[in-house]
Amino acid sequence: xxxxxxxxxxxxxxxxxxxxxxxxxxxxxxxxxxxxxxxxxxxxxxxxxxxxxxxxxxxxxxxxxxxxxxxxxxxxxxxxxxxxxxxxxxxxxxxxxxxxxxxxxxxxxxxxxxxxxxxxxxxxxxxxxxxxxxxxxxxxxxxxxxxxxxxxxxxxxxxxxxxxxxx
Numbered sequence: 001x002x003x004x005x006x007x008x009x010x011x012x013x014x015x016x017x018x019x020x021x022x023x024x025x026x027x028x029x030x031x032x033x034x035x036x037x038x039x040x041x042x043x044x045x046x047x048x049x050x051x052x053x054x055x056x057x058x059x060x061x062x063x064x065x066x067x068x069x070x071x072x073x074x075x076x077x078x079x080x081x082x083x084x085x086x087x088x089x090x091x092x093x094x095x096x097x098x099x100x101x102x103x104x105x106x107x108x109x110x111x112x113x114x115x116x117x118x119x120x121x122x123x124x125x126x127x128x129x130x131x132x133x134x135x136x137x138x139x140x141x142x143x144x145x146x147x148x149x150x151x152x153x154x155x156x157x158x159x160x161x162x163x164x165x166x167x
Contacts, residue, residue: 011104059095059099059125064154066092069161075145081135082114089129089164093166098152107141113155129164 073085084103090096094129099120105113116136136145149156 011159051065057125058092059123061097061123061153062092062094062151064088066094066096066151066154067154068092068096068156068158069164070146070147070150070158071161071163078135080138082138083146084134084136084145086132086134086147087129088124088132090124090126091159092126093140094126096151096156099124099130101132102148102150102152103136103145104148105136105139105142105145113127115144117143128159 019061042130067090069089069091071087073087074083075084082105086101088099088101098158100117101120102115104115107113113134116134117133118134120130120132149158
């Protein structure tokens with residue numbers, strides 16, 4: 001191939017590469033021998049490739065009653081708040097949208113004293129485990145607390161467990 005034709009071919013390849021996201025393809029001829037790629041560079045290029053993405057599973061949202069398992073942490077005083085940590089696993093067939101957790105604190109006469117409310121705004125897929133931290137203001141005579149769960153499309157039935165079972 002003549003030098004002007006080769007220069008035109010290289011220029012066309014560079015322009016085509018500038019317009020696309022792929023690297024430009026270079027035609028090899030007998031005049032331009034291909035350089036050998038060192039094995040270390042080839043191995044590094046092979047390991048730098050991103051892993052194949054697994055398809056995301058899209059679950060239908062639960063309509064009506066959802067079920068969860070709850071591991072209840074001990075409540076402790078932190079400054080002017082009573083902090084309770086809950087670990088929650090979705091045991092429903094579908095995802096739970098906008099999970100809401102209400103905490104109510106009572107005195108010894110079982111009169112409502114204080115409480116708090118937290119939301120989990122991301123979709124909560126089956127088998128997923130999340131942590132919710134509830135912070136209620138400290139009041140005198142706090143005795144015991146309870147929780148109420150609900151979600152955007154209905155109620156939630158909790159089951160208190162000591163540890164989550166492997167499934």
